[in-house]
Amino acid sequence: MPALEFDINKIKNDFPTLKQSINDNPLVYLDSAATTQKPQSVIDAINEFYTSQNANVHRGRHTLSEHATTLYEQARDKTADYFNVLSKEIVWTKGATEAINLVGNGLRSRFNKDDTIIISALEHHANIVPWQVLSQQTGAKLIALPVNDDGTLNIKQCSDFIKQNKPSLLTITQASNALGNITNLEPLIKAAKEINSLVLIDGAQGAMHLKPDLRELNCDFYVCSSHKMLGPTGLGVLYGRYEALNALDVYQTGGEMIDKVYLTHSTYRPAPAKFETGTPNIAGVLGFSAALDYLDTLHSSNIQQYENDLFTYAVEKLVSIDGITIYSNLSNNIGTLSFNFKDEHPYDLATLLDGYGIAVRAGHHCAQPLMTHLGLNGTLRASFCFYNTHKDVDIFINSLKECIDLLD
Amino acid sequence: MPALEFDINKIKNDFPTLKQSINDNPLVYLDSAATTQKPQSVIDAINEFYTSQNANVHRGRHTLSEHATTLYEQARDKTADYFNVLSKEIVWTKGATEAINLVGNGLRSRFNKDDTIIISALEHHANIVPWQVLSQQTGAKLIALPVNDDGTLNIKQCSDFIKQNKPSLLTITQASNALGNITNLEPLIKAAKEINSLVLIDGAQGAMHLKPDLRELNCDFYVCSSHKMLGPTGLGVLYGRYEALNALDVYQTGGEMIDKVYLTHSTYRPAPAKFETGTPNIAGVLGFSAALDYLDTLHSSNIQQYENDLFTYAVEKLVSIDGITIYSNLSNNIGTLSFNFKDEHPYDLATLLDGYGIAVRAGHHCAQPLMTHLGLNGTLRASFCFYNTHKDVDIFINSLKECIDLLD
Amino acid sequence: MTNTFKKVTESIDKASAWQQKYREIMLLGKTLPVLPDVLKTDDALVPGCESKVWMFVEFDLKENTLVVIGDSDTRIVKGLLAIILALYNGLTPEQVVNIDAYEEFDKLGLISHLSASRGNGIKAMVDKIQTMAQHKIS
């Protein structure tokens, strides 16, 4: 692909939320790991749906319903294209969390005390608690991959760990939401596949920044959230290799997912339909469709290059401040800086930064086990996205210095 | 309350979707039982969220996140007010279907073969299949209230049935989505409460048209969907009497709903938090909040009176057509007409009506057992809402006559 | 295009108003023989349709042609089925793969009936016919 221009001014301009002032300062939004801002085209798509296309999908004979259904199913095709998989392998959920729960529930009748589930200590709570529940329900053993002191995985050690423990399921994040570290997935998946383990990848943080080719990645399941990839809230994606997907037990039941319903029993449709009951988040799906279109116009290689440059710049500036400790792996990162200043509480610095219009997050970032492992109560997290500018970094760093001065 | 003016022209004007043409005819939208159209104020609220308020809720220290959280929790308060219950008794779900599944799953560890669940043959699949699943999982007996040949319930007979069968759970719809019949809930709930049964009411069809006072109704659980009450897609409400709600086992697990997470186990927060994991449908909640505000300005008594008038008018016109059979109970109805013309297939008439710009639904309306009970393959369903006009009825009736002519 | 198809669709083609178009489609449906009840098995039912659609796509080895049979409990779908049958019945696999039903339905102003979201079985029928023909060729 020819090197395309990445016009950051134009891009930033596409995101209306970024144009506002917070506490009389221009907003510097560094909380994209929590949720990304939305381009105007996504907002417009939602608006258009409710203004002129609103109807329930499937089974409607009238034009509005037909049209909404077509757009809704086209969004599934686009999602499948984005990840290089088949449309029938895409299930809409309400978020990454629900997608993981769906898989956990779907394995319940198959797992027992002879099964082992491997997670890592890097995981978001969404990829920990559902497996604790499955373990309690079935007796399956739940163990965690060893994590280095810097929050990274020793891949050789982890691969051995997998081969030794022969899990039925390996479930691991593509990138840490707390530190931004990117997991080197290929060798881990290879190790798991050698012993025929199922593999689930939590792509909540990776799906937009890294645009994985899931066919190539060779995982069985992959989950992500629309709201973390420029799309609307209330929507997630579950990819499942068709055979693995269709083999899962049904999760929620009701309308749409059924074939025949009698008073005493029912029959279900094949995947993905059998996992999609009730009226879906239609506006969410159509907005997500627009988000994928938008990402497509930018090209993922350009996004990655720009984000890497920006991250390198931010790291350089941040390390130059005396007393700062950065916990993120700086060489392989989706653009998230997790740090502390001396032994100051992140709450104070986050509150003060907000005074300067800077949105960062403070706390355990839904990764308590990781924080415990690192011996921390929490960190300040500044997470970048391709709509952030070098000027954002400058304002952030200068404001941080002023906040530090305020603490004395 | 003084009789307020119900200005239908102004109201219809608030719904942009209704202003369009379908197949060169003005749209006559008679599919509100599937999903309602949205007033401009709801569309604006969603738009405003994504344009200037977008942030993740809870645990964010920055202004955007604080603000979004405040609006999000205010919506919960408004919903509680609407139903006259407490805010902590309101759980956000992705729809009525998920809400029912949540309750079903929450009872799983408590139910066994000595328990009986009573549903009715009137129910939507969403209030049938989850109970079949619970019955299969726990051995609990699943039985259905007897339904008259006209799709109504004989209340005396049903009350006796309840007292005889002593269910642990009675779960029944407030109004049939296929026929529009309103259930006379009070005596049924009274009968159930006499034998200490839990009571769940499926309010998907009733919540907007009937605005129930849930404290007075004395049910334990009540579910409804935002998209059927002028609000966005992808959002539902579960009300639970606090004690009954908090006693349910957790459903989905992950972030937000936890208190402490260790690698081996976790502790959960009290209801409603323990049922709300993952990033919620924030835009959906804020849009729903605007929908409740809108309903509030119209006053529910005015809505009900207008809808009754309109329904009566539509019935009069429809019965005057030779060969029409109406299946709905005409004296106590939320505004839904379910009918057939001779033995014509509803598919044909729905397709032809669409040519005239009229959106009705054809089929079993996710109520196969009811259709079987009535000996029908399906019906045509014209469902009205307060934004429909008498002129809509006229166009509908005239077009229906022309469609019937086309069949000859 | 076969002559049958041209003859069959001539009146639809000529219809100016949409009402007339539907009338012709329904008339066409009436010309289609009713499938004997014994053939209306659950196996032959196209899944996921509002209306009932039964379909059989067979291959006549002797003649090297496709045999397509179908019925529906609705008038409009049955008429659309009749069009599909006229389009493909009795053709060799090579002929079948060269005929694009989407194009023909588009020309007739009926393309919306072939969209994926219409659960009327017509699209499923076309897909099955094309798959069978492809299969026979390779």
Next chain:
Amino acid sequence: MTNTFKKVTESIDKASAWQQKYREIMLLGKTLPVLPDVLKTDDALVPGCESKVWMFVEFDLKENTLVVIGDSDTRIVKGLLAIILALYNGLTPEQVVNIDAYEEFDKLGLISHLSASRGNGIKAMVDKIQTMAQHKIS
């Protein structure tokens, strides 16, 4: 309003820039005694806060006054706690119910720290103090 409160908040009141306001709040926090570790029990922790906040609201029967004690591991929350303590400590239940913390925080330009969505524990503390006072009166 008690004199303690006036004295304590004078500097916050006077601060013009928000930076100065926070500086004064944090200075105030430094004046608050550190809670002995034995008192920092899980029971005393305000649930659901990002920062750790421990609080005790007791009633001095002899003096008929409320005794409020608190600590936090953050500077800002500790400073806000100091304001609450200055506002209510040593008052009778009757006096307590007549003092509206929301009003006072609003006057000080700190109302956002008392919003329900701020999980900083200050609101929970105010609620607990008011509940206790109401309870003693009735």
